[in-house]
Amino acid sequence: MLRVFNTLTRQKEVFKSQKPNVVRMYVCGPTVYNYIHIGNARSIIAFDTIRRYLEYLGYKVDYVSNFTDVDDKLIKEANLEKTTVSQVAQRYIEAFKADGAKLNVEPATVNPRASENIPEIITFIQTLIDKGYAYAVDGDVYYRARKFKNYGELSDQNIDELEQGASQHINDTEFAKKEDPIDFTLWKAAKPQEIFWDSPWGKGRPGWHIECSVMSIKYLGDTLDIHGGGQDLEFPHHENEIAQSEAATGKKFANYWLHNGFVTIGADDEKMSKSLGNFVTVHELVKTVAPQVLRFLMATTQYRRPIRYSEENLADAKANLAKLQNALTNINYRFKDAIPGSDTAVEQAVATIKGAFVAAMDDDFNAQNAMTQLYELVRVMNTYANEPQAKIGTLELLQGTFEDLTNVFGLSFAGNSLLDEDVEDLINQRNLARKHKDFARSDEIRDELKAKGILLEDTAQGTRWRRA
Template identity: 65%
Template structure:
C-alpha cells in the first residue's frame, strides 16, 4: 500500500460533469489541490470544520496512496462581513482578521487538520488581483462603472455549467435580487462584481478605477492560478459555494488564462442540526463553534465523527451521534491498547505470514472503499475488521513481537487517513498507581480479595479502571 502502482484507479465524483471519473493528475504522482478557506470574521463553526476535515481526509488518503499533494487554502481577509465585524468590535480589519486566523489555526489543529502547503490572504495579493481584473477588462470580459468593475457573465459561453442552471433561470434569479442602484450600473442582471468602489471609512486600495477593494469571487481565481498554475487538478469546497462562487471562479479564470481552470470539482455536504435537518450556518444562528465544542468534547471524537462520513453526504449533528462516534473510537483505541500491552511478553520470531495475509486483505478492502470517491463509511468498516484481528491476536497465548509491530504500524497508517492518532503511552503511569496495582496483585495471589476489592474501588474513585488479563493487570483512565 501507498506505492505509486495502481494510483490511476481512484475514482471521484466531478461536480462539473455530474459523474464519477478516474482521477488522472497532470503530473503523475502529484496533486494540485485548492480548497476554499474561511472568511475570517468569527470563530469557525462545525459546518465550516466539515470542509476542512473532509478535504484534509481526502488529502491524507492521496498521501497514503503515495501522491505528493500541494494543498492551498485561502483566507478571505477582505469582505463586507469583516468590515461590519471590525466596526462592531471597534477594531481594525487587520486586527479582526489576525484574531480569527489565529483561532482558525488553533481550532483546526485541535481537530488534527494538517496545515495547508500555503494559506494565501487577499491583502497579500492585492497587486495580482488588480492586474487580473485589468486583464479581464482588456479582453472585453469586464467593464468599469463609477469605480466598480463587473464581469460580463453572458460572454462566457459555459456559464452555469457547474451548478447545472440555465442562463434564463440565472437571469431571473439575479433580476429579483438586484437593487435599483445595481440595475442602473450593470449591463446585464447576471453580471457580478470584480472590484467595488470604496465607501467612506472602509478599508481600500488604490487601483486604475479609484479606491476600492476586490469582489469576493476574484480572490480565489487569482490565488489558485498564482500558486498552483493556470490549470489545477482539484478545486474543492462546500456545496453552498457551487453557485455563485465557484461558477464565477471558472468564468473569471478561464477568460483570463484561456485554459481549463480545474479538472475536477469536489463539494462536501452540509452539517445539519435539529429534527428538520436544517443546514448549520452563521446566518441562521443555529451554529456551534469549534472553539467552544472542543472544550466540551474530545476533539478526536469530533474529528472521527466527521471524517468517517463520505465527504459528499450530509452529517446530522446531535449528541447521540457524537456519543456513538466516541464509543466506536474507544473500541479502536482498546484494540490498539490490547495489542500494545502484549509487547511486554512477546517472543522474538519472524513475522507470521498468515496474520500479515489476513490484515492485507482488510487493507485491500479499505483501499477499494476509499478509491471509490473516498467512501469513508465503507473504509472505516474495513478498519473495524482490522481492530477485531488485533483483539483476537492480542488474546493468543503466544504472540510475536515482529507481528505485533507490523499490525500496529499498519493499523496506525490507516487510522491516520481519518486524522486519528493513538499513542503507546497517552497517559504515563505514575508511581502511586503502579504501587497500588502491585499491592492488589499480591493481595489476589494471597486470596485476600477484600483488600484487592478495596484497592480497585480506591482507584476507581480516582478515575482509574483496572482490567485483569492473562498477561497481568492493565489500567486506563475513565
C-alpha cells in the same frame, strides 16, 4: 484505481494528476470574522481526510487554502468592535489555526490572504477588462457572465433563469450600473470609513470571488488538479471562479471539482449556518467534547453525504473511538511477553483488510466502507491479543497497520499507546496488595483508577487497562 465524483461532469472519473505523484489542490477557506462552526469544520476535516488518503497513496499534495480577510462581514465586525479589519482577521485566523490543530488538521502548504495579494488581484482584473470580459462603472468593476459560454455548467443552471433570479435580488443602483443583472462584482468602490486600496478604477477592495482565482493560480498554476469546498459554494462562488479564471488564462481551471455535504441539525435536519443562527462553534464545543470525537464523526462519513449533528451521534463517535483505543492498548500490552517471529495467517488477514480498505477509499473516498475494514482490523487485533503466545513481528504489523489506517482519518493515539508510568505504578501496587491478600487496598486502587477513567481487566497474561 482512485475514482472521484466530479461535480462538473456529475459522474465518477478515474483520478489522474497532471504531474506524476503530485496533486495540486485548492480548498476555499473561511471568512475570518468569527470562530468556525461545525459546518465549516466539516469541509476542513473532509478535505484534510482526502489529502491524507492521497498522501497514503504516495502523492505529494500541494495544498492551498485561503483566508478571506477583506469582506463586508469583517468590516461590520470591525466597526462594531471599534477596531480595524486586519485586527479582527488576525484574531480569528489565530483561532482557526488553534481549532484546526485540536482537530488534527494538517497545516496547508500555503494559507494566502486576500489583503496580501491586492497587486495580483488588480492585475488579474485588468486582464479581464483588456480581454473584454469585465467593465468598470463608477469605481466598481463587473464581470460579463453571459460572455463566458459555459457559465452555469458547474451548478447545472440555465443562464436565462439565473438572470431572471438575479434581477429580483439587486437594488436599483446596482441594476442601473450593470449591463446584465447576472454580472458579478470583481472590484468594489470604497464607501466612507471602509478599508480600501488604490486601483486604476479608484479606491476600493476586491470582490469575494476574484481572490480565489488569483491566489489558486498564483500558488498552484493555471490548472488545478482538485478544487474543493462545500456544496453551498457551487454557485455562485465556484461558478464565478471558473468564469474568471478560464477567461483570463484560456485554460481549464480545475480538472476535478469536489464538494462536501452539509452538517444538519434539529428534527428537520436544517443546514447549520451562521445566517440561520443554528450553529455551534468548534471553539465552544471542544471545551466539553474531545476534539478527536468530533474529528471521528466528521472524517468517517463519506464526504459528499450530509452529517446530522446531535448528542447521540457524538456519543456513538466517542464509543467507537474508545473501541479503537482499546484494541491498540491490548496489542501494545502483549509486547511484554511476546516472542520473536510472526504468524502467517494473521499477516494474510491484515493484507486482505488493507486491500479492502484501499478499494473502499478508491471509490470516491468511501469512508464508511473503509471504516468497516478498520473495525475488522480491530477484531483481529483483539483476537490476537488474547492468544496464549504473541509474536513480536505480528504485533508490530498490527500496530503499524492500525496507525497507517487511522492516520488516514486524522485519528491520533499518540501518548495513549503505551501504559502511563503513573497508571502502571498503581497497577503494580495493586498486584502487590493482592499478593499479600490486602484486598481492601487492591479495591481502593481499582476504584481510584476507575474514578480517573481507567478500567482494569485481569487476564491470564496479567492486568490490562483501558480508558472508559
